[in-house]
Amino acid sequence: MPSMAPLSSGNKNGDGNGNVPGRGNGVPFGGHWGPPESTSATPSAANEAVGKRKATTLLPQTRVTKRQALLNQRRALPIASVESELVNHVKKNETLVVIGETGSGKTTQLPQFLHSAGFCKGGMMVAITQPRRVAAITVATRVAEEMGVEVGQEVGYSIRFEDCTSPSTQLKYMTDGMLLREALLDPLLSRYSLVVIDEAHERTIHTDVLFGLLKGVQKRRQAASTATKSSKKKAATTGVALKDLQNLLTTSKTPLEKKNSALKLVIHLEEIPGDILLFLTGQEEIESMERLLKERASHLSPKVPKLLVVPIYAALPSEQQMRVFQPAPDGTRKVILATNIAETSLTIPGIRYVIDPGLVKARAYNPRTGVESLEVVPVSKAQARQRSGRAGRERPGKCFRLYTEDLYRKLEDSTVPEIKRCNLANVVLQLKAFGIDDVLGFDFMDKPSRIAIVKSLEHLYSLGALTDEGKQC
Numbered sequence: 508m509p510s511m512a513p514l515s516s517g518n519k520n521g522d523g524n525g526n527v528p529g530r531g532n533g534v535p536f537g538g539h540w541g542p543p544e545s546t547s548a549t550p551s552a553a554n555e556a557v558g559k560r561k562a563t564t565l566l567p568q569t570r571v572t573k574r575q576a577l578l579n580q581r582r583a584l585p586i587a588s589v590e591s592e593l594v595n596h597v598k599k600n601e602t603l604v605v606i607g608e609t610g611s612g613k614t615t616q617l618p619q620f621l622h623s624a625g626f627c628k629g630g631m632m633v634a635i636t637q638p639r640r641v642a643a644i645t646v647a648t649r650v651a652e653e654m655g656v657e658v659g660q661e662v663g664y665s666i667r668f669e670d671c672t673s674p675s676t677q678l679k680y681m682t683d684g685m686l687l688r689e690a691l692l693d694p695l696l697s698r699y700s701l702v703v704i705d706e707a708h709e710r711t712i713h714t715d716v717l718f719g720l721l722k723g724v725q726k727r728r729q730a731a732s733t734a735t736k737s738s739k740k741k742a743a744t745t746g747v748a749l750k751d752l753q754n755l756l757t758t759s760k761t762p763l764e765k766k767n768s769a770l771k772l773v774i775h776l777e778e779i780p781g782d783i784l785l786f787l788t789g790q791e792e793i794e795s796m797e798r799l800l801k802e803r804a805s806h807l808s809p810k811v812p813k814l815l816v817v818p819i820y821a822a823l824p825s826e827q828q829m830r831v832f833q834p835a836p837d838g839t840r841k842v843i844l845a846t847n848i849a850e851t852s853l854t855i856p857g858i859r860y861v862i863d864p865g866l867v868k869a870r871a872y873n874p875r876t877g878v879e880s881l882e883v884v885p886v887s888k889a890q891a892r893q894r895s896g897r898a899g900r901e902r903p904g905k906c907f908r909l910y911t912e913d914l915y916r917k918l919e920d921s922t923v924p925e926i927k928r929c930n931l932a933n934v935v936l937q938l939k940a941f942g943i944d945d946v947l948g949f950d951f952m953d954k955p956s957r958i959a960i961v962k963s964l965e966h967l968y969s970l971g972a973l974t975d976e977g978k979q980c
């Protein structure tokens with residue numbers, strides 16, 4: 508069973524480190540893959556131009572249907588030029604790693620290529636996992652639109668408490684948690700010809716558990732191919748360097764100063780029209796920024812465009828999260844205040860500017876004390892790139908990083924997998940439910956420390972969730 512994900516390992520034609528042929532650092536197939544480096548890799552505290560891509564040449568709207576316009580957009584995406592090459596790699600490899608710049612078309616196009624290549628024949632489906640509900644919904648909706656079908660028919664999505672699929676569904680976008688649930692009921696995932704693990708570089712717990720499970724499924728099915736992704740493990744930069752960044756962004760500026768610096772960018776109307784996406788660390792920060800922005804906006808001169816402030820964070824109900832996708836009224840600039848929920852997968856129409864203060868709230872866990880906490884920490888380079896990639900998806904855009912180029916260089920290359928910084932009780936229970944009793948021997952891509960696993964086993968035993976033999980009660 509093939510399954511795929513960006514940035515991963517295991518390609519027979521690659522270098523053994525998960526890189527497929529092409530230009531350096533694992534970017535596949537060379538040539539024009541994604542917008543130029545300026546989309547993300549050029550760090551700067553100053554403005555960063557993003558998203559310069561091949562121009563989409565559209566005939567006047569009066570002469571083309573919306574479908575044709577969408578088709579033209581699809582053809583102009585960088586991934587379009589490597590369709591057959593990609594499909595061939597999927598056919599030849601059990602596990603394939605697909606790496607591409609943000610916005611190049613991995614999430615929306617690759618599944619359609621697989622569909623055209625016959626992976627959905629005979630009642631089989633292609634599953635595409637997403638770490639977040641909102642991404643599963645919006646991407647499925649977009650792909651359905653591109654394919655000219657109703658969402659829920661050939662293209663559907665499945666998230667907790669909402670199953671928008673039907674017997675005719677062939678491409679199924681779903682949260683990784685939902686695929687894990689399905690694996691509980693059908694350990695061979697027999698309805699899927701292929702699983703695509705999207706945004707695998709985020710290394711959420713669900714993604715990591717899926718990686719391990721899919722390896723087992725592959726072995727058992729002894730079938731076609733999988734494409735997984737393993738973000739490359741690079742030597743960590745020094746703790747001091749990271750502390751520098753954190754200090755600069757949190758300690759040396761009071762929160763209000765920090766907000767004001769972002770605020771200046773948000774409402775400083777030097778830039779041409781276009782919506783703004785500002786990354787903040789959590790609900791509280793978003794709410795206070797929302798109040799501050801609204802207050803400032805109320806004092807703007809009537810000549811200045813209006814400001815519409817829209818928040819998005821995980822605890823908001825889905826319908827409210829969807830407000831970020833509604834266009835701002837004419838003459839109004841939309842400012843979206845988001846946590847890292849908006850960091851990957853999403854294309855929010857109208858976003859021209861991204862403001863990245865460089866911080867994120869992340870889980871941390873001390874296995875010795877058993878204490879789990881949420882800490883504000885610097886983003887990784889991969890996260891910074893993802894953030895900048897939210898601009899320039901429909902037209903050129905800019906990313907404002909509120910930290911220096913020097914500090915950018917000292918960021919970790921990728922985020923520490925969540926599985927290495929959380930209480931493992933849930934993971935252990937989940938594995939036990941899959942019938943995997945030897946949790947210490949499970950094929951984790953990045954094994955959590957022995958002490959963390961043992962502590963979780965002890966904890967579950969003391970709660971009465973495990974028997975003396977270590978089995979699920």
Ligand SMILES: Nc1ncnc2c1ncn2[C@@H]1O[C@H](COP(=O)(O)OP(=O)(O)OP(=O)(O)O)[C@@H](O)[C@H]1O
Nearest residue numbers: 609610611612613614615616649852854896900901
């Ligand atoms: N909902 C949408 N509305 C408008 N354009 C969209 C939408 N979704 C995708 N697109 C267009 O399709 C392009 C490809 O998006 P896609 O999500 O497939 O890229 P990606 O390579 O998966 O990006 P990322 O790595 O950021 O997830 C975007 O750059 C954008 O131009």
